[in-house]
Amino acid sequence: xxxxxxxEIVQRSDGITRRRLRLWLRRGWVVPQESPAGPRFDGADxxxxxxxxxxxxxxxxxxxxxxxxxxxxxxxxxxxxxxRTLGQAIEAQPDDVRRAVQVAYRRLSAG
Amino acid sequence: MPDDPYSVLGVARDASDADIRKAYRELAKKLHPDLHxxxxxxxxxxxxxxxxxxxxxxxxxxxxxxxGEIDASGAERSEQGFYRSYADTDGGGRYYTASGFEDLSxxxxxxxxxxxxxxxxxxxxxxxxxxxxxxxxxxxxxAVNGARRRITLPDGKDLDLTIPSGVDTGQVLRLRGxxxxxxxxxxxxxxxxxxxxxxxxxxRRDGKDIILDLPITIDEAILGAKVEVPTIAGRVKxxxxxxxxxxxVLRLRGRGLKDRNGRAGDQKVILRIEAPQQIDQELEDFMxxxxxxxxxxxxxxxxxxx
Numbered sequence: 001x002x003x004x005x006x007x008e009i010v011q012r013s014d015g016i017t018r019r020r021l022r023l024w025l026r027r028g029w030v031v032p033q034e035s036p037a038g039p040r041f042d043g044a045d046x047x048x049x050x051x052x053x054x055x056x057x058x059x060x061x062x063x064x065x066x067x068x069x070x071x072x073x074x075x076x077x078x079x080x081x082x083x084r085t086l087g088q089a090i091e092a093q094p095d096d097v098r099r100a101v102q103v104a105y106r107r108l109s110a111g
Numbered sequence: 112m113p114d115d116p117y118s119v120l121g122v123a124r125d126a127s128d129a130d131i132r133k134a135y136r137e138l139a140k141k142l143h144p145d146l147h148x149x150x151x152x153x154x155x156x157x158x159x160x161x162x163x164x165x166x167x168x169x170x171x172x173x174x175x176x177x178x179g180e181i182d183a184s185g186a187e188r189s190e191q192g193f194y195r196s197y198a199d200t201d202g203g204g205r206y207y208t209a210s211g212f213e214d215l216s217x218x219x220x221x222x223x224x225x226x227x228x229x230x231x232x233x234x235x236x237x238x239x240x241x242x243x244x245x246x247x248x249x250x251x252x253x254a255v256n257g258a259r260r261r262i263t264l265p266d267g268k269d270l271d272l273t274i275p276s277g278v279d280t281g282q283v284l285r286l287r288g289x290x291x292x293x294x295x296x297x298x299x300x301x302x303x304x305x306x307x308x309x310x311x312x313x314x315r316r317d318g319k320d321i322i323l324d325l326p327i328t329i330d331e332a333i334l335g336a337k338v339e340v341p342t343i344a345g346r347v348k349x350x351x352x353x354x355x356x357x358x359x360v361l362r363l364r365g366r367g368l369k370d371r372n373g374r375a376g377d378q379k380v381i382l383r384i385e386a387p388q389q390i391d392q393e394l395e396d397f398m399x400x401x402x403x404x405x406x407x408x409x410x411x412x413x414x415x416x417x
Contacts, residue, residue, distance in 0.1 A: 005286040013206055044197035049193040051145050059140050060223070071208075073145060077198040079146060084199075 003033075004041045011052055012046065015053035024052060116163030116176070124177075128170060135164040148195040239289040240300035247272070251311035254278050255343050255368055256323075264303070272304060277368045278318070280308045313341060319376025320367045326385040327351055342366045342378050349380065357384045382400050 002054050024030050025039065030048050031040040041049070055061045055069055090101050117124050120134045144150075166181075167173045173357025175181050190306050198206065208342050218255035247262060257276030270289060271349040278284075308316075315322040321343055331338065339346050342363065349363060359382045367376025387394070 041135055044194070044206075047197050053138070054145075055145065058136060059143065069146070073148075073194075073198070074206045074208050076148060077195070080199065081204075082208060104366040 002043060004046060005038060006041075009041050009046060009049065013050055013053065015057050016049055021049070024049070027067070029067070114163075116166045119159050119163040120167065122167075128168075131164070131167050131173075135160065144193045145195050148199065154193075165261065218349055238294040239297045240293040242300040243290040243302050244388065245302060245304045246307060248307040248309055249274055249278070250309055251313065251314060251316075252343060254306065255314075255316070256307040264302075270302065274306070276308050277319075278308070280306065284308050314343060316368075317373075317379075319370055321376070321378040323378060325380045326383050327355065329384060330357065332382070332384045340378075340380060343368075351382065355382050355384075357382060386400070392414050 004012065006018065006021060009021060010016055025032070030041070030045050031054060032041045032045050034040075052066060052070070055066050056063075061069065090098055093101070117126070120131060120138065122131055123136045126134070138160045139157070141144075142153045142160060144154040144157055147153040165172070166176050172181070177304070185346050221305045243264075244263065245264075247260065249260065253260075255272060255276065256279075258274045260272045260274060262272055263269055271284065272284065273285070274284075276321065282340065286302040286304065288299045289302035292299045313323055325338070325340060327336070329339065330336075331351050332355045335347055335355070336351045338351055340349045342362070344366070347363065347366070349361060351361070361380040361382065363378040363380060365375045366378035
C-alpha cells in the first residue's frame with residue numbers, strides 16, 4: 001500500500017493546505033496512522049480529504065455541515081458494510097437456510 | 112462523443128461564469144457519488160457534470176471550447192477515485208461507527224451479537240458467548256408456589272435456580288451470564304431454561320385460577336354440608352349449599368395464584384355427585400317411594416330444544 005506524509009498530501013491535492021490539513025486532523029475528520037515521522041495517510045485518507053475539499057469548495061458546505069455529512073456518510077458505509085457482510089454470511093449457508101431467510105425477508109418487507 | 116457541456120450543466124451559452132459555478136454546485140449537491148454510494152447512475156451523471164464544469168468553469172478553456180479548439184471530451188475527472196470506493200472496502204474500516212446499531216438490538220439478539228463488536232480500530236473480535244438452552248420439568252405445586260432447584264449442567268457445574276411462583280409450561284427463565292463463555296472481552300451468553308410443569312393429580316390451572324373437581328355424596332348434595340377441600344396452600348373448609356348439582360362451580364376467593372401485582376386468583380371447585388358404591392336396600396326403598404310422589408324432569412328443557 002502507498003502511504004503519504006503531510007507534505008505529499010498537500011502537494012497532491014489542490015484544495016488542501018497544510019493549515020486545513022492540521023485543522024481537519026484536530027477535528028477528527030481524518031484519522032491517519034501515527035508514525036515516528038508524523039501522520040501517515042493512505043489512499044482512503046487521501047480520498048476522504050479530497051471529499052472534504054469538494055464538500056467545502058464545490059458544494060459550498062459550512063464546516064458544521066461538513067461534520068454532519070461526514071458522520072452520516074460514515075454511518076451509511078457502516079450499514080452498507082454490515083449489510084454486505086450479512087449477505088455473505090447468508091450466501092455461505094446451505095440452500096434451505098438461504099431460502100428460509102429469503103422467504104422470511106420477503107414476508108417482512110411486504111409488511 | 113460527450114454531450115454538449117452547456118446542456119449538461121443546464122445553462123445558456125452566454126451564461127456568466129458565476130451562473131456556471133452556481134449551476135455546477137446545485138448539480139454536485141444532488142449527484143456527488145459520495146453522497147449516493149451504490150447509485151451508479153448518479154456517478155455517471157456526476158462525471159459528466161464534472162467534465163462539463165472542468166471545461167466551462169475555467170474562462171480560458173471555455174473560450175477555446177467556444178472557438179471549437181477543443182471538444183467536449185477535453186476533460187474527465189482524473190483517476191483519483193472517490194472516497195466511497197475505499198469506504199466500501201476494508202480501507203475505510205476505521206471510519207465505521209457502531210453507534211448506528213444499538214437500537215436494532217431490540218429487533219434481534221443477533222444484531223447485538225454480530226454488530227456489537229464493531230468499533231474504531233477494530234481487528235480484535237469480541238463475540239458474546241452463545242446462549243445455552245435447557246429444559247426443566249417441575250412439579251405442579253413447585254411451579255405454583257415457587258421453589259429453588261439445583262440443576263447440573265452438561266459441563267458438570269451446578270446451577271441454583273429460583274423458580275418464580277406462578278411459572279407455567281413453556282416459560283423461559285433467563286440466567287444472565289450462565290451460558291457459553293464469550294470470546295475476547297465479550298460477556299458470556301445466557302442460560303435459557305424452559306420450564307415444563309408436570310400435571311397434578313387433583314389441580315389444574317386456568318391463568319390465575321386453580322380448578323379442582325370435588326366429589327360429594329348424595330346427601331351432601333341434597334342437604335348441604337361443610338366439607339374439607341384441598342387447595343394449593345393446604346386444606347380449607349367450604350360450604351356446599353343445599354341442593355347442589357354436579358357441574359356447579361363454587362369459588363374459593365383468593366385461593367388461586369398471585370399475579371405480579373399481588374392480586375390473587377380464585378380456586379374454582381367443580382362439584383360432582385358420586386353415588387354410594389353399594390346401593391343398600393334402605394336407600395333403594397326410599398328412592399322408590401320418593402319417586403312415586405316427587406317425580407321431576409331435569410331434561411325438560413333439553414327436549415324443548417331438540
